[in-house]
Amino acid sequence: xxxxxxxxxxxxxxxxxxxxxxxxxxxxxxxxxxxxxxxxxxxxxxxxxxxxxxxxxxxxxxxxxxxxxxxxxxxxxxxxxxxxxxxxxxxxxxxxxxxxxxxxxxxxxxxxxxxxxxxxxxxxxxxxxxxxxxxxxxxxxxxxxxxxxxxxxxxxxxxxxxxxxxxxxxxxxxxxxxxxxxxxxxxxxxxxxxxxxxxxxxxxxxxxxxxxxxxxxxxxxxxxxxxxxxxxxxxxxxxxxxxxxxxxxxxxxxxxxxxxxxxxxxxxxxxxxxxxxxxxxxxxxxxxxxxxxxxxxxxxxxxxxxxxxxxxxxxxxxxxxxxxxxxxxxxxxxxxxxxxxxxxxxxxxxxxxxxxxxxxxxxxxxxxxxxxxx
Amino acid sequence: xxxxxxxxxxxxxxxxxxxxxxxxxxxxxxxxxxxxxxxxxxxxxxxxxxxxxxxxxxxxxxxxxxxxxxxxxxxxxxxxxxxxxxxxxxxxxxxxxxxxxxxxxxxxxxxxxxxxxxxxxxxxxxxxxxxxxxxxxxxxxxxxxxxxxxxxxxxxxxxxxxxxxxxxxxxxxxxxxxxxxxxxxxxxxxxxxxxxxxxxxxxxxxxxxxxxxxxxxxxxxxxxxxxxxxxxxxxxxxxxxxxxxxxxxxxxxxx
Amino acid sequence: xxxxxxxxxxxxxxxxxxxxxxxxxxxxxxxxxxxxxxxxxxxxxxxxxxxxxxxxxxxxxxxxxxxxxxxxxxxxxxxxxxxxxxxxxxxxxxxxxxxxxxxxxxxxxxxxxxxxxxxxxxxxxxxxxxxxxxxxxxxxxxxxxxxxxxxxxxxxxxxxxxxxxxxxxxxxxxxxxxxxxxxxxxxxxxxxxxxxxxxxxx
Numbered sequence: 001x002x003x004x005x006x007x008x009x010x011x012x013x014x015x016x017x018x019x020x021x022x023x024x025x026x027x028x029x030x031x032x033x034x035x036x037x038x039x040x041x042x043x044x045x046x047x048x049x050x051x052x053x054x055x056x057x058x059x060x061x062x063x064x065x066x067x068x069x070x071x072x073x074x075x076x077x078x079x080x081x082x083x084x085x086x087x088x089x090x091x092x093x094x095x096x097x098x099x100x101x102x103x104x105x106x107x108x109x110x111x112x113x114x115x116x117x118x119x120x121x122x123x124x125x126x127x128x129x130x131x132x133x134x135x136x137x138x139x140x141x142x143x144x145x146x147x148x149x150x151x152x153x154x155x156x157x158x159x160x161x162x163x164x165x166x167x168x169x170x171x172x173x174x175x176x177x178x179x180x181x182x183x184x185x186x187x188x189x190x191x192x193x194x195x196x197x198x199x200x201x202x203x204x205x206x207x208x209x210x211x212x213x214x215x216x217x218x219x220x221x222x223x224x225x226x227x228x229x230x231x232x233x234x235x236x237x238x239x240x241x242x243x244x245x246x247x248x249x250x251x252x253x254x255x256x257x258x259x260x261x262x263x264x265x266x267x268x269x270x271x272x273x274x275x276x277x278x279x280x281x282x283x284x285x286x287x288x289x290x291x292x293x294x295x296x297x298x299x300x301x302x303x304x305x306x307x308x309x310x311x312x313x314x315x316x317x318x319x320x321x322x323x324x325x326x327x328x329x330x331x332x333x334x335x336x337x338x339x340x341x342x343x344x345x346x347x348x349x350x351x352x353x354x355x356x357x358x359x360x361x362x363x364x365x366x367x368x369x370x371x372x373x374x
Numbered sequence: 375x376x377x378x379x380x381x382x383x384x385x386x387x388x389x390x391x392x393x394x395x396x397x398x399x400x401x402x403x404x405x406x407x408x409x410x411x412x413x414x415x416x417x418x419x420x421x422x423x424x425x426x427x428x429x430x431x432x433x434x435x436x437x438x439x440x441x442x443x444x445x446x447x448x449x450x451x452x453x454x455x456x457x458x459x460x461x462x463x464x465x466x467x468x469x470x471x472x473x474x475x476x477x478x479x480x481x482x483x484x485x486x487x488x489x490x491x492x493x494x495x496x497x498x499x500x501x502x503x504x505x506x507x508x509x510x511x512x513x514x515x516x517x518x519x520x521x522x523x524x525x526x527x528x529x530x531x532x533x534x535x536x537x538x539x540x541x542x543x544x545x546x547x548x549x550x551x552x553x554x555x556x557x558x559x560x561x562x563x564x565x566x567x568x569x570x571x572x573x574x575x576x577x578x579x580x581x582x583x584x585x586x587x588x589x590x591x592x593x594x595x596x597x598x599x600x601x602x603x604x605x606x607x608x609x610x611x612x613x614x615x616x617x618x619x620x621x622x623x624x625x626x627x628x629x
Numbered sequence: 630x631x632x633x634x635x636x637x638x639x640x641x642x643x644x645x646x647x648x649x650x651x652x653x654x655x656x657x658x659x660x661x662x663x664x665x666x667x668x669x670x671x672x673x674x675x676x677x678x679x680x681x682x683x684x685x686x687x688x689x690x691x692x693x694x695x696x697x698x699x700x701x702x703x704x705x706x707x708x709x710x711x712x713x714x715x716x717x718x719x720x721x722x723x724x725x726x727x728x729x730x731x732x733x734x735x736x737x738x739x740x741x742x743x744x745x746x747x748x749x750x751x752x753x754x755x756x757x758x759x760x761x762x763x764x765x766x767x768x769x770x771x772x773x774x775x776x777x778x779x780x781x782x783x784x785x786x787x788x789x790x791x792x793x794x795x796x797x798x799x800x801x802x803x804x805x806x807x808x809x810x811x812x813x814x815x816x817x818x819x820x821x822x823x824x825x826x827x828x829x830x831x
Contacts, residue, residue: 096610096612098404098611100404100405100408101408102408102412102613103412103415104411104412104415104416107412107612107613107614108416108614110612111605111612111614114605114606120606120607120608121605121606121608121610121612122608122610123610123611123612125402125403125404125611126404127402128390128404128405129389129390132405266408315652319650323411323446326407326442326445326446327405327407327408377746377747377748377767378746379746379747414815417815417816419746419747420769441642444642444643445642445646447643447813448643448646448647448650448812448813448814448815448818448819449769449813449814449815450769450771450810450813451813464637464638467638467639467640467675468635468637468638468639468640468641468642469642470640470642470643470646471640472640472675472771472810472813473771492677493638493676493677493680494638494675494676494677495675495676495677495708495773496742496743496773497743497745497771497772497773498675498676498771541743541745541771541773542743542745570737570738570741570742571741571742571743572741572743572745572746594741594745594746595746
């Protein structure tokens with residue numbers, strides 16, 4: 001019998017290890033509440049911390065051409081971050097990682113945003129032959145996060161670009177309110193685990209990764225301590241709400257909506273909206289919607305209605321499948337086979353999960369003591 | 375009213391897109407299929423894809439790749455690189471290429487032009503010529519591996535290919551490739567004096583403002599690579615193309 | 630299901646791809662075997678007139694096109710339109726004759742030949758196909774021969790201009806000819822093919 005949370009929209013079918021308290025609130029909500037205490041700041045106290053943080057960024061970057069680095073993808077969060085850096089008088093360098101799946105709208109949005117704000121851009125174009133092979137390897141590995149190849153590369157590029165340009169602060173667009181970690185790790189672990197990525201590539205890939213940007217877990221303390229580069233999630237310092245942010249970037253930067261989160265990348269919308277529900281029986285929208293409900297940006301009722309709709313139009317899903325097969329050089333029958341393969345998880349492959357947990361706990365401890373950016 | 379065509383020119387090298395400067399120092403631009411899809415979604419006037427290695431490597435077009443690219447293209451697509459026979463052109467048309475572009479093939483054998491035109495019609499065939507600017511501002515043909523390499527009488531060659539049935543001529547100024555410092559207007563004028571078929575010029579276009587002068591000198595269309603593929607001082611790869619209103623404003627009414 | 634006629638020399642893939650994006654089912658046929666008498670046809674065309682007529686005959690399409698009911702939905706594109714017409718200066722053979730236009734070569738002393746590029750339309754007459762399209766529309770043309778508009782020809786739905794006025798869209802019964810290439814005219818082409826296929830099929 002499936003049990004539903006009284007606050008968010010998780011239920012025990014979707015999230016089997018969920019437990020519930022006396023009020024019917026789920027353990028994921030409880031994790032969220034516990035973490036949010038130290039993962040964000042807001043209100044007048046928040047403003048003060050923000051000012052101090054910005055001063056530090058400016059100070060640490062004052063002798064360089066750019067005092068911070070921002071990743072841009074054309075999505076809401078990174079576009080809004082770009083806007084804010086200008087509002088607050090920072091001097092950002094924008095980095096875009098082109099993985100070969102940009103939609104036209106994403107490219108247009110990036111272009112408009114940077115033109116309006118007068119921000120310089122560097123693009124790293126991933127070697128398509130290598131990247132395609134890696135994406136295919138992950139599909140064959142049958143694990144539920146298809147965006148690991150992209151996300152890992154983006155993070156690696158950001159570290160490398162920060163060091164190459166003498167920039168001490170990377171400003172990230174991630175925000176705890178609507179992208180919390182209070183979700184099933186099994187569905188989304190692996191973005192920073194080079195050991196796991198390498199293992200999948202060795203097992204299912206057909207060509208060596210020569211130019212693919214990467215970093216091992218052990219480099220993170222090195223980047224932070226030896227190179228003194230920090231990642232700052234700016235949106236955790238303000239009263240961030242999606243709708244207001246979108247309103248601003250639409251009006252000020254001519255930003256146009258994709259219709260749904262992450263739809264700026266054709267592969268991401270395909271993986272989240274087609275592969276995850278059909279192969280893994282998991283609708284990734286749950287995570288974001290639960291967070292939106294918890295942060296008061298959506299009512300539970302609205303979230304329930306949203307999850308009831310198709311992730312995106314059926315016809316477009318079909319076209320995306322065809323496009324993916326075309327780009328990955330897969331026969332439709334091969335793809336169908338992949339869809340039928342038994343789902344696996346990162347635990348089925350060599351990984352660095354334990355060390356990752358240690359690092360994460362260390363970072364969170366530092367955050368609690370105010371020693372590390374949010 | 376015939377609108378001037380502004381055409382992104384993309385270079386294929388080892389199955390991927392590149393952009394060059396003076397045909398050297400290629401910058402990797404990435405997957406051609408997605409790039410063409412983006413340009414098509416941007417409703418560009420026309421797209422030119424050139425396989426820069428095919429003739430040098432003595433091979434024909436990569437039909438499988440071109441078919442995949444063409445299937446994402448809902449704007450006119452012209453392809454050049456390694457076309458050596460009528461059979462090649464037939465196959466290209468069937469997989470979605472509107473116009474075939476021959477350069478080396480024609481420089482080796484002008485008869486190829488008439489053969490192709492006889493079968494596909496002139497409008498399906500563009501002949502391309504690369505020119506290098508030498509001393510005293512004089513131009514010569516750049517066609518390594520063919521009898522026409524370093525030939526000074528490029529005007530004579532223009533007449534020949536027009537007579538042979540070319541439906542359009544693509545004139546590329548190698549010296550200006552990738553420079554974005556302005557077009558070689560002089561050769562446009564000279565070409566326009568002899569050509570009755572449409573003329574496409576490419577090389578050195580640094581911004582939309584360069585285009586009116588090229589059109590006034592007699593070109594019917596302008597090709598460019600760098601401005602549509604790079605953005606900003608740091609030459610970051612980011613596909614862009616002006617929207618129709620901006621194009622009309624930049625090129626002038628009724629162009 | 631629309632049948633796209635394959636003469637071995639034309640851009641059949643592009644037409645089918647655009648229809649697929651519109652959600653309209655279409656298949657490519659080298660010959661008329663297995664096609665119903667009322668199935669809508671699209672005749673794309675790249676190439677020369679006589680070769681086009683030869684291929685129509687050799688592949689068995691000539692009789693089908695000549696004998697088709699006036700109500701049958703047939704769309705000719707570029708050379709396809711010309712083949713459906715009366716005749717062309719480009720060739721010796723006569724056309725199918727479903728459309729009433731004859732084709733002549735552009736004067737190379739007056740304009741650049743071929744007519745190659747984007748051009749707008751002057752709509753001559755109201756018609757359900759044209760009514761569904763945006764007022765500001767442009768399409769990609771690439772041809773050396775143009776359809777001359779005879780004075781009393783009520784079948785002309787739209788003309789275009791290249792040195793002179795020529796037939797861009799013609800309709801007789803349910804046979805439609807377009808001199809431009811909708812399959813390469815991006816959003817305008819999508820709109821046109823949608824408008825035509827809404828009428829023709831589905």
